Amino acid sequence: MGDYILLFISCIFVNNILLMQYLGNCPFLGTSKRMETAVGMGMAVIFVLVMAGAITWVTEYFVLKPFGYEFLRTMSFILVIAALVQFVELFLKKSIPALYAGLGIFLPLITTNCAVMGVCLINIKEEYSFIECLVSSFSYAAGFGLALILFAGVRERILLARVPKPLQDTSIGLVTAGMMSLAFFAFKGMA
């Protein structure tokens, strides 16, 4: 049990997917302008990533490995993730419309979110067991949500500040992200 807690902490803080592993930066900058969209995106990523982590683990160990098709990993993972996202979208639309209203517009964006694909590949690379894979997927996604929501909070305040013209928008966003990353850097001392 202790191992899982350690994995959880290290995935959320020490190896934060956005600020330390540099994955998922496009939605990070794109959806962090307003708090609402940041919360929606964070939730959608947690929702999809856990399922994607599980399904790609099954694909790797029950389909690709036994038949020796590991070289098709890239292609099969992206297809599985794309199909999963499409399926989740249809399922939510039909059966849980309230959740769909909240997450709906973010779901298509997730296919091309490199955080999702990245975590699935990390899971395979680190040779996690199925349970470890679920824990790491969830905690990476939670780390993504945490960083995104914190960053959206900072960015809403920046809107009120007077920023020099050339630095506006993405530029100041990146510098702010750099400072947040510096703060998360402190967690490295814990590991």
Place this chain on the structure above:
Amino acid sequence: MAKKSVFQEFSKGLWAEVPPFRLVLGLCPTLAITKSVDNGLGMGIAVTFVLVCSNVLISLLKNLIPKEVRIACYIVIIATFVTVVELSMQAFVYPLFLQLGIFIPLIVVNCILLGRAEAFAAKNGVIASLADGLGMGIGYTLALSALSAIREILGNGTFYKMAVFGPGFEPFRFMVEAPGAFMCLGLMLCVMNVIGKK
């Protein structure tokens, strides 16, 4: 299509629409692998290859692909070329392959590729798509090289593994770590904005 416009398609990727700076696409590898110049250059070349091949193939097939499933088709085409790159890098430049790690398969989800396929190759002819892919790819390579040169020189005191400063130079370790990447890119965007305004 006239010759001049082909050249325009090519040259717009070099400055006016440099992918990571102007379109803010494909940021993840831009930040992650620009610790040293050879990584930046290798990644740029890999992306250029995939971009050119997928752009050409998509523009050839654009009338055959049904509208409803086009995104899935594009992803399959892109993933095919990424697999080609991945296997050839593993065979011929193994040290670089180890350095870039999971960022090679992640070229699949690089938004530049899908973005160009959807915005350009699906609407234009083969030659124009080739020029567009080549221009965007070279622009991306240049941007990655510039960013990685700054980070390697300041963070390590070297350029392409050769020492730049004397032995008295204390490297800013900060620049090769994650926070340096974000700040460096942010400040480069700022410089681009200042130059672009004039």
